[in-house]
Amino acid sequence: MNCIIIDDEALARSIIRNHCEKSTDVEVVAQFENAISAIKYLNQNEVDLIFLDIHMPDFTGFDFIQTLKSPPKIILTTSDRNFAIEAFEYDCIVDYLVKPVGLPRFLKAIQKAQQFSLTSKEPAAPAAATEAKQEEGKDLYINIDRRLIKIDFDSILIIEAKGDYILIKTEGKNYTVHSTLKKIEEKLPESKFLKIHRSYVINFHKIIDIEDNSVLIAKDVIPISRSNRPILMKRLNLL
């Protein structure tokens, strides 16, 4: 397997690289101290495995994963012994290693990555199936006061997180629903909607203009988080 290492700490990169040299199953083809450089590399090159630090300034490991359309296998590295459960929400994550990483534990993770290749090497099909499923529907039903109200995807402008609720702003009306951004994101077609901030999902086709750190949709100025900005820029049909 060829792999890359992404970690802002030279010590962490050195340890992983040295461990890789002791394994015949994995070869380091590149190392990066930030996620942005790695994204540029991955736009041109394919890799089998990524060693990815979760906590990096500006752009976390999880932000990075979200920019990848078909992520390769990923082994997370972290200094947290009490590791965040969030990691298990991503199918591409094979294992996680707590720093400093010892060789026996490293080799076990490599073994897991190899088994992962044998059993689940075709993530493209299920991913495509999910997208197709999302594209099938043109609307969404929300439950308000025991009534199921139909909302056309095309009429949605913005969805804003508000504590335990979300505010769905459409061209005609606004709806407050007891749900989370994560739940509604799963129901929305990826071709139309994009999360640009931890509190905002927008209908990509409703953007009027974009300034440095905000987008204008209808009369609302929505902030773009630094970590989501690259994803947004990637989606734009720039002249």
Add this chain to the structure above:
Amino acid sequence: MDAPNLLKIKEISGGMTDFEQEMLQIIKEELPEEIEQYHSNLEAKDFLKTAGDVHKLKHKISILNMKHGYETAVTYENELRAGRPTSAQDFEAVLNKMVVFVNQL
């Protein structure tokens, strides 16, 4: 408070002295930079960035085998993320021990 030592580094290097020396050299270079960054963000009272600096330093604390120092860092990082840091002095003591140790290498 526990004293820094090389046990963990020797364990990770598996007795390969080149690897061990490489790790020590990086620690000598990275540690002062990370501490400087930490002090700068702390002075600016940017607690979120400071928490990120403490998080990064946790790896160095672990690799120098300071178990209590690691726990201090975890507590302090959580305090910083909550915007109520109270363990700055304890953490500073951990950093000082590391610096003294690394400078002697």
